[in-house]
Amino acid sequence: MCTVRGLVKTYPAARGRRGRPGPDPVRATDGIDLDIRRGEIFGLLGPNGAGKTTLVRQLTGLLRPDAGSVDLLGHDLVRHPERAARLVGYLGQESTALDELTVSLAAETTGRLRGLDLRTARAERDAVLDELGLAPLADRPLKKLSGGQRRLACFAAALVGDRPLLVLDEPTTGMDPVARRAVWAAVDRRRAERGTTVLLVTHNVIEAETVLDRVAVLERGRIIACDTPSGLKELVGDEVRVDLVWRTEPPLDVPEVAALRDAALETGRRWSLRLGPAEARAAVAAVTGGPAFAALDDFTLATPSLEDVYLALGGGRAQGLVKA
Numbered sequence: 001m002c003t004v005r006g007l008v009k010t011y012p013a014a015r016g017r018r019g020r021p022g023p024d025p026v027r028a029t030d031g032i033d034l035d036i037r038r039g040e041i042f043g044l045l046g047p048n049g050a051g052k053t054t055l056v057r058q059l060t061g062l063l064r065p066d067a068g069s070v071d072l073l074g075h076d077l078v079r080h081p082e083r084a085a086r087l088v089g090y091l092g093q094e095s096t097a098l099d100e101l102t103v104s105l106a107a108e109t110t111g112r113l114r115g116l117d118l119r120t121a122r123a124e125r126d127a128v129l130d131e132l133g134l135a136p137l138a139d140r141p142l143k144k145l146s147g148g149q150r151r152l153a154c155f156a157a158a159l160v161g162d163r164p165l166l167v168l169d170e171p172t173t174g175m176d177p178v179a180r181r182a183v184w185a186a187v188d189r190r191r192a193e194r195g196t197t198v199l200l201v202t203h204n205v206i207e208a209e210t211v212l213d214r215v216a217v218l219e220r221g222r223i224i225a226c227d228t229p230s231g232l233k234e235l236v237g238d239e240v241r242v243d244l245v246w247r248t249e250p251p252l253d254v255p256e257v258a259a260l261r262d263a264a265l266e267t268g269r270r271w272s273l274r275l276g277p278a279e280a281r282a283a284v285a286a287v288t289g290g291p292a293f294a295a296l297d298d299f300t301l302a303t304p305s306l307e308d309v310y311l312a313l314g315g316g317r318a319q320g321l322v323k324a
């Protein structure tokens with residue numbers, strides 16, 4: 001469906017202010033190879049600045065790579081970037097272009113721009129707005145909607161005028177659970193009924209685990225792993241995630257607790273640890289059985305998540321990944 005080889009993009013150094021040296025050039029994609037299969041939901045996961053948006057802008061013909069090739073359904077998109085418009089439905093991070101239009105007109109106009117006649121564009125518009133529960137907002141201008149509603153309206157527009165590849169850059173940012181579910185149901189329906197392929201950019205690991213068939217983990221412009229979510233999780237074997245939440249301060253006077261601290265990733269009152277099964281059992285026994293228990297607010301044991309995989313791969317900035 002889509003084959004990418006050796007994709008490189010370097011943003012040139014900016015000029016510094018008042019003669020001072022500016023920031024260095026950034027190699028935002030650094031030799032990317034990818035194979036996306038027809039009908040799969042393929043994810044790009046990585047922290048802020050990893051190069052995800054730069055990569056998808058090259059795959060959608062919006063940004064010319066310095067080197068490398070992009071083949072989409074037999075079309076060379078580096079040589080013919082204009083062909084991407086017929087093959088790709090793209091939902092970018094910004095939506096200002098549609099802000100002045102009503103929800104209804106945004107969807108209809110997108111259909112018309114994609115070559116639908118007026119009747120078909122209106123019929124598809126109505127179907128998509130109904131499907132996503134947007135009919136009550138149809139006559140409202142996008143700029144007067146909430147962030148999550150606006151995002152859903154832009155997603156609706158991206159679905160009008162069917163395209164074989166949907167590229168969605170963090171589509172559910174700011175959406176409530178009902179809207180999120182509507183988005184994933186709409187994606188699933190298109191995949192089942194039309195074989196639509198989806199490339200999803202995200203740094204939400206929970207969402208990535210639940211909706212993706214395969215995922216590429218991107219860091220500093222390079223793919224550091226690519227597999228199914230469960231295949232990636234095998235990389236961390238039988239490790240267990242132990243989360244401890246303290247009421248106030250952790251009881252560091254308890255030696256077992258003090259010993260756990262070195263291995264813990266601390267976020268406020270929460271300690272997250274990745275431990276082997278025996279160590280996890282010992283840690284739980286130590287904090288629930290002894291004097292530490294009085295200081296404990298909550299604890300959970302869980303199987304590894306994609307975030308654990310990411311940490312195990314050496315992604316030092318996993319804090320940039322969203323966990324809820």
Ligand SMILES: Nc1ncnc2c1ncn2[C@@H]1O[C@H](COP(=O)(O)OP(=O)(O)OP(=O)(O)O)[C@@H](O)[C@H]1O
Pocket residue numbers: 011012026027028046047048049050051052053054055203
């Ligand atoms: N137009 C630009 N000019 C210069 N540098 C840029 C430009 N756009 C992005 N960059 C840099 O390229 C790198 C990759 O950015 P990119 O937007 O592709 O990351 P991302 O993974 O999509 O991040 P996020 O999760 O924050 O959206 C970053 O270091 C960023 O600062």
